[in-house]
Amino acid sequence: MKERNDSQRALIVGLGISGMAMAKGLHECGWDVTVVERAPERRRGGYFVGLFAAGKVAAKQLGFDGMRNRAPKVRDNYALGKNGEKRRGLGFGDLPGDPWLVLRSDIENAAYEAIDALDPKVDVRYSTVPTRVEQDGAGVDVWLKDSSDGTESRERYDLLVGADGVHSTVRKLVFGPDEKYIRHLGYMIVASQIPEDLPGLERGQGATFAEAGKSLWVFPFKDRPATVMFSYKADDVAAEFAAASPAARIREVYGPRAAPQVKAAIDQLERADESLFDEAVQVRMDRWHKGRVVLMGDAGWCLTLYSRMGASTALASANLLTAIIGQRRGDVEGALEEWEARSRPFIRHYQKVGARNRAFFTPAGRAGGTARALAMSVFKRPWGRSLLASFVGTGRKGNGLMKSVIPARGRISSSRPRE
Ligand SMILES: Cc1cc2nc3c(=O)[nH]c(=O)nc-3n(C[C@H](O)[C@H](O)[C@H](O)COP(=O)(O)OP(=O)(O)OC[C@H]3O[C@@H](n4cnc5c(N)ncnc54)[C@H](O)[C@@H]3O)c2cc1C
Structure with a gap:
């Protein structure tokens, strides 16, 4: 096993897409990484996820190579009528940006394969949750409870990442109750x-x-x-x-x-x-980090599936943050500031898209249904494509904002000596 002298230590809470992306990125920067997961084992199931450009680029840079696009070769989508009659319609695969259509477990399996192969090992502990967090200028103390045997420990880290989903415990412990942030x-x-x-x-x-x-x-x-x-x-x-x-x-x-x-x-x-x-629900926060604690993915900004960018923003944002940490060589707080400034406009954009597009997924009432049907008939036409792109957030504005979350020169190599 390789030893790494003088490594910084990170604790990541949550073994989902965000947690694994952070684990891979930080390990590449030379950090010692521990991941705690509440579940007794890694989950395998999952639903449909469309992975768009920001997510695809980040997955590649992070080395999550085991993923395969399951999109049908021919796009063949229908709008169903009340009695089941089929009319040509628009599907997810028709959205601009040529998304990869995968299962959430496809992304998680590829991510896990990548972190499982790392040396030194990422320390993954199941049935373990944080119960208390305290920090000072130099580090974070985290109290952890292992529910498999009831033991508790107190450990010190240089960075704590809350990647524990929309109902995040780290958010509650460090930033405050759900009511402040959940919409x-x-x-x-x-x-x-x-x-x-x-x-x-x-x-x-x-x-x-x-x-x-x-x-x-x-x-x-x-x-x-x-x-x-x-x-x-x-x-x-x-x-x-x-x-x-x-x-x-x-x-x-x-x-x-x-x-x-x-x-x-x-x-x-x-x-x-x-x-x-x-x-x-969406999670809306003015800041995603406090001192040396940062929230990643749904824990910090859950966009909802209506934005169809939760997985893509999680991958892109973890990739960006760890690239900046690598570049700044140990200046964690500076890296967190820079990361927030660069990623917030991109994520805020898709948060707005998500809130607005719930009516595209599911019309609220009769008038909404009529407006949706009209919009669909426009979006289906060749000249309606650019309108569709703007509507789902991948028009000129979305693409412009995406550039700020892609690290300029790909992954940044280790900032710590590896032996
Ligand atoms: C139906 C549906 C469709 C979607 N479609 C898309 C799509 O098309 N495109 C897209 O980009 N996104 C989509 N998303 C969103 C995307 O799936 C999520 O944004 C993404 O998976 C979030 O990953 P995460 O790692 O941040 O959080 P999670 O996936 O919620 O992972 C959190 C992890 O933390 C663990 N955990 C929780 N609490 C604790 C604790 N106290 N201690 C330790 N561990 C804990 C959990 O067990 C879990 O393993 C969709 C979501 C849904 C629900």
Whole structure:
């Protein structure tokens, strides 16, 4: 095993896309990296993720090479009518920027493969959570609890990264309660991989069904059955979580006269190994770092799937921060300041896009449904493409902002001696 003298030490909380991207980037800068994960083992499941330019570039620079694009060769997407009739429509793969269509687990597997191969090893500890954080000018003390045996420890680090998702514990411990930062968008999400292709839709065909207050998106892959996402408006979120199961609630919301493909998707949801059932929220913060503690990904700025940039911004932002840390050779606080200044306009842009585009995913009411149908008919035409690009945030403005989060010369080599 290689020894690294004089290394700085980082603790990363969360073994998701953000946490693993930070682990890989910091290790490359010569840091000793520990990751703690609340779950007893690495998760394998996941839903559909479209990876756009910022995410693709960052994944490449971080060396997450094991990912494959599952986008069907031919884009074949339909809008479904009330009785299941199919009309040509727009799907995720039609969005400008030629996104890679993958499962979240594809990104996480590629990231894990990359960090698992590192020498010296990244110390990954499962069933472990932070319970208290204190910092002074020189470092951060973190109290950790291992729930597998009940032991607690206090450890000192040069940097603490909260990459622990939208309900981040690090955010609560260091920045304050959820109420200060969580913005409720008034929608619920149910997402799942489904075991079989849906009737009437061949492998690789995608579909959307949208009416006032509810929608279904069928995200196609070339090499496996689609994933489905139901999104519906909800006034009383607490009541939503009282449902017997996600499928039971979806059956209720979409009603007995739902289109046949919607009914089939609900049947499959019932048989799926796992599904995500959650409220759509954004995290809005004026600062993502305090001293030597930084929030990364959904913990700091959850954009929601309506922006379709959560994974891409997590990868891009972790790649940028660790590149700056490498360049600044130990000036952690200076690096965090520079990183915030460079990444905030880009992320803020997609936060606005996400909040606005929930109505594109799921029209709020009848008028919204009519406006959406009109917009779709424009976006489908060749001359509507640039309007679509602006609408989803990848027009001139989005592309301009993206440049600020891509490190100019690719990955920065180690700032610490490796032996
Ligand atoms: C249905 C759906 C579709 C999406 N589609 C897209 C898309 O098309 N494109 C896109 O770019 N993004 C998409 N996203 C968003 C994207 O998936 C997320 O932004 C991204 O996965 C966030 O990664 P993360 O690592 O920041 O957080 P998470 O994935 O939430 O990971 C956090 C990790 O921290 C762990 N953890 C939590 N609390 C603790 C604790 N106290 N201690 C230790 N560990 C803890 C968790 O177990 C988890 O492993 C979508 C999201 C959803 C829900």
